[in-house]
Amino acid sequence: MELALFSTRVVVILLLLALHSPCKFIQSPVDFGPLNFLQNVNTASVDFGRILFNSPSAILRPQSPKDISLLLSSLSATSSYSKATVAARGAGHSIHGQAQAHDGIVVEMDSLPANIEIYRKGDEEGGLSYADVSGGTLWIELLKESLKEGLAPRSWTDYLYLSVGGTLSNAGISGQTFKYGPQISNVLQLEVVTGTGVRVTCSPSANSELFYSVLGGLGQFGIITRARILLQDAPQKVKWVRAFYDDFEIFIEDQELLVSRPEIVDYVEGFVVPNEGSLLSSYVAFPANLDFTLQFQGRRRQVYYCLEFAIHDYEQTESAADQVAEVTKRLRHMPALIHSVEVSYFDFLNRVRMEETNLRGRGLWDVPHPWLNMFVPKRGIARFLDMLMETISSEDFEGPLLMYPILRDKWDSNTSAVLPDADASPATDNVLYTVGVLRSANPATCPAECLREILRQNRHIVRTATAVAGGGSPPIGAKQYLPFYSAQGQWQEHFGRKWQRFSARKSQFDPFSILAPGLGIFPRKLSSQRAVSFLSE
Structure with a gap:
């Protein structure tokens, strides 16, 4: 057994070295167990964003964690002369090539047995x-x-x-x-x-x-x-409610009211409605006949807001309908513009699948998605929205524009996830807002130059929202979620006080910077010493 494992390791190392040596020893596709060289690389160079396309040199389809362990231990053992990198790819839903590995190895995680x-x-x-x-x-x-x-x-x-x-x-x-x-x-x-x-x-x-x-x-x-x-x-059913607002301050105050009632409310989201197309697309998955009209025209183009919440129905003594009534009577939405439906728990959680099916049917799913996600502290959310609406074209915006509160105390600061820095005021520090600018770029209406302009706008939004100085006003203090930056200095600013710990963890667990090269956080390191690694049996 040990001899066979050693022989396999040697063969894998030789194949990896062939891939990354100046001379290409492999001239045609070769299968070596689960390691598929030069096969299906197109699938691993495309993600949901369809913005960056980096082709790997090889794809690993592991049949067990041991296959991944063998690959990484072999690369570590040859780190003094191999520059190979490795990216794990799940469903390929990243936006900026985060799960890609240019001339490296992509590990397709869907090949692992599910065994739930x-x-x-x-x-x-x-x-x-x-x-x-x-x-x-x-x-x-x-x-x-x-x-x-x-x-x-x-x-x-x-x-x-x-x-x-x-x-x-x-x-x-x-x-x-x-x-x-x-x-x-x-x-x-x-x-x-x-x-x-x-x-x-x-x-x-x-x-x-x-x-x-x-x-x-x-x-x-x-x-x-x-x-x-x-x-x-799991509940049997869900009471799902949407209410509309034309006043931003009232919209966020009602959202914050809902998140203060976790003993009743189970789900809270919201979105900005900048145009009629955005309104219609947001209701694909909401199973109700909505017969109303919002006026988007005017001297200053009108923007609306939709609050969304849900209450789980466990068929207990107090009905979910009574709980919905208790909550909604305290909301200050536009008169008569509130709608509720009852759906199964599965259908509620799987609601976006209906929107995906609709977009696929219209040929609008496999298009570029220059998405941008931000965490914005409560103190800066109004200024962030003003800046956002000044940057994007609300008339032509395509896709959801999410905005809803989350609570800082539900996150563990020991993890590597990054939130905006804490506020000095305890009254506002716990509330943060998730903002998802989820635009699509249909090539028929938004060609390459249009996509580049959207990406330029995204960079402007990130720079403005994350800037330390606010240009005469307090900084917004936002952080990017699902982040992507092009320089290590930008990554250091993103992690802020967490950077030293993040960097130390990298040195401890991935000292040769083999993993996740698509983000460009750490350059690949070569070592003059043999790495020590252990394979669990």
Whole structure:
């Protein structure tokens, strides 16, 4: 067994060296077990953003975490002369090539066996229900399996066709974040393969430094091969409500009212409605006949706002309908512009799939998506919106423009995720806003020059919102979520006070900077010494 493993390691090293040597020893596609050289590289060079296209030299489709461990330990062992890098690719839903590896190796995580195991409350993990899943498992797959047991994860993303390892490497946010925190706050345990090929089981109490590093760590410290996700009882139905506003201050005050009632409200989101097209596209997944008109014309173009919330219906003594009535009577929306529906829990969580189906049918799904996501402190949200509306063309905007509150105290500061710096005022510090500028660039109406202009606008928004100095006014103090920067200095500014810890963790868990090259945070390092790595049997 040991001899066979050693021989396999040698062959893999030789193949890797051939890929990255000046001479190309491999002239045609070759299969070596799960390591597919020069095959299907086009799929690994495309992501949801369709903005950057970096082709790898090889693709690994692992059949077990050992395959990933072998690859990374081999690269570490040859780090004195191999410049190969490795990127883990889940569902390929990144925007700026974060899961790409130019001339490197892409690990396609969907090839790992899912093996979803559901555990109900018992003696394990202090009486908590949880699921053990592969890092390549999609959240929709976990939802379907857990619902069979009457259970479901507590925290979600809006779109469920994303991998568990992918969202945990960022944060994983949606309308439940105010109540339960992001997905990285709902993980009990991880199995991780570090940049040196070491397989480690980690949790808040065992190998905790690695555990917190990889959560929100942008794939820089290890590849998540398995995760233990916290579950709770799933409701049967959901009461889903949308209300419209023409006053921004009242809109955000009502949103903050809702997130202050977590004992009743289970989900809160909201979005800006800059034009009629945006209004219509936002209602594809809302199963109600909405017969009303909003006036978007005027001397100063009118912008509206939609508050969205949901209450779970467990069919208990107090009905969800009564709870909805209790909440809505305190809201100050535009008269008569409030709508509610009842849907199944599954359909509510999977609501974006309907919008995807609609866009695919119109040929508008596989188009460039120059998305921008920001975390904005409460103190700066009004100025951020003003700046945003001055930058974009509200008349031509295509796509959702999300804006909703989350709470700082639901995030663990030990993780690598970055939030805006804390406010000096305790009254406003806990409230942050998620802003998603989710534009699409249909090539038929937005050619290459138009896409470049959108990207230029995004850079302007990021620079203005994250600037330390506010040009005579207090800085907005925002941070980019799902970040992308082109220079290490910008990354240092992004992490701020967390940079030193982030850099130290990189040196500890991926000392040769093999992992996640697509973000460009750390340049690839070569070593004059042989790396020490261990393979778990």
